[in-house]
Amino acid sequence: MPSVPERVLTLIEASGLTRREFGQRIGLDESKMSKSLGGARRFSSVDLARIAELCKVTVDWLITGEEPPLALAARTTSGDAGVALDAAKRYSTLRTDMAALGYPQPWQARTLGLGKGGYAEQGRSLAREALARISEAGRSIAVGNLVALIEAVFGADVAVVELGAGFDGLAASSEHVKLIVLATSHVPARQRFTLAHELGHLLAEDDQDVHLDRDIYDKAQAKDPSELRANAFASAFLMPEDRLRAAVGSSGLTEHTFAALACDLMVTPSALAYRLLHLRLIDAGTCDRYKAITASKAAAIVGRGEEFAQRVTEARTPRPPGPLVRDTYAAYEAGTATLRPYANLLGIDVDELRHALESEHGTHDVP
Structure with missing residues (x-):
């Protein structure tokens, strides 16, 4: 298997630079470069980081010679999914490099198993554990920015990227990487559901390479067990059963209190209506009536239009992963x-x- 110096030599040859020129680009004089390539001196972590930057490879590849599957997927996928994968590759490469330099991902994996029952019940069980961890951290899914909360409590990297229409997001997972990439959106509740859906994939340890979600609302996805579980997780995570039962209480919901609940939880009225129906807290007729309300109409009903507009602005704004x-x-x-x-x-x-x-x-x- 080729050594680190041998891999660096192949990069030098591919660059078209002389060894001296290559060394200058990465801050090594001719003597140090010669010794490093000859094995008399080891490339330092900074040397490797600079080589990785210059040649668009990962530090991990320089050390091990192994290319992550995500890099291959990014090269072979086109369209909006290709743009998403390219972004995921950039962030994953950098995260892998940071791990090699002593800054590992602060990922907090699930502590319990997936539980018994079908895939939907596994998703709901996973959501209960996730909500308990958020509560233990003194946080709430209904307060503040969900992206920042997930980064803080679970240690995932979350990026929001301009991807164009037709692609919701992806989750990428490897030994050193736990990444969620979301598309910018003018529908904040959809972006929020996608975020929870992708977190569900990571916590369930689905697809240990990369999981693409072009349309999280595509009914065809319900045929995939992992998608069924991720959707059940997102629904239970964003609309906790105990919160909904407390809101309905003994007197039920009016249109005003329903709209307020949708705004509080930052979900679409249609998603909330179906969740309430599934829990048998409303009947089918009430569900049909409430699901016809749009998110903007719900905000207008309770006088929270300015808050809704701010959420739209946030959902349309790209951001790099905080951690x-x-x-x-x-x-x-x-x-x-x-x-x-x-x-x-x-x-x-x-x-x-x-x-x-x-x-x-x-x-x-x-x-």
């Missing part, structure tokens, strides 16, 4: 990585960012 942003900056501060990965995540020119950071160190608070 990955934190770790790339920490690696830069520690001197184990360059500033470029952090700058790339933020979408900022690395030289401009370096200048801004250096200028900030020279400022003082004005009384």
Whole structure:
């Protein structure tokens, strides 16, 4: 099996650069480059990070020679799914590199089994465990940003990317990566359901490489057991049974209280109506009446139009994975990585960012 120096040599040959030029690009003088390629000196973690950046490979590949399945999928898939996979590859590559540099994914796997019963019941059981962990952390799914909550409590990387129509999201999972990629959307409740759905895939440990969801509402997905489980998880996770039973109480729901509940839980009225029907908290006629209400109409009924508009704005805004942003900056501060990965995540020119950071160190608070 080829060694690290041998893999670097193949990259040098493919780059069209001389060894001296390649060394200059990664910050190594001719002597160090020669010794590293000859085996007398080991490539440092910073060397490997710079080589990975320059040649668009992973540090993990440089060390092991193994290419993750996600990289292959990204090269062979086109359209909106291809764009999503390309984004997932970039984030997964960087996360794998961070793990190699001592910044592993803070993923919190499930502590219990999937439970007994069918796939739908497994999804609901998984949701109960997930909600218990959120409660233990002093958080609530109905308060604040769900993306930030999932990153904080479960340790997943969550990215929101402009993917175009026809693609909802994906979940990517490997030894070092737990990633969710969501499409920007003008329907925040759909994006929220997709997020919960993909979290369900990760917690259930479905598809240990990559799981694509072009349309989470496609009825054909119900034929796939893992999709059935992920949908059941998302429904129970976003609309907890105890919360719904307390809201209905002994007096039932009016159109106003139903609309308020949909806004509180940040779900579509149709999803809430079906969930209430499934729990036998409303009848079929009431379900038909409530599911006809749109999310914007529900917000208008309870005077929360401004809040709804803000949620639409947030759902349409791209964002890089929060934990990955934190770790790339920490690696830069520690001197184990360059500033470029952090700058790339933020979408900022690395030289401009370096200048801004250096200028900030020279400022003082004005009384």
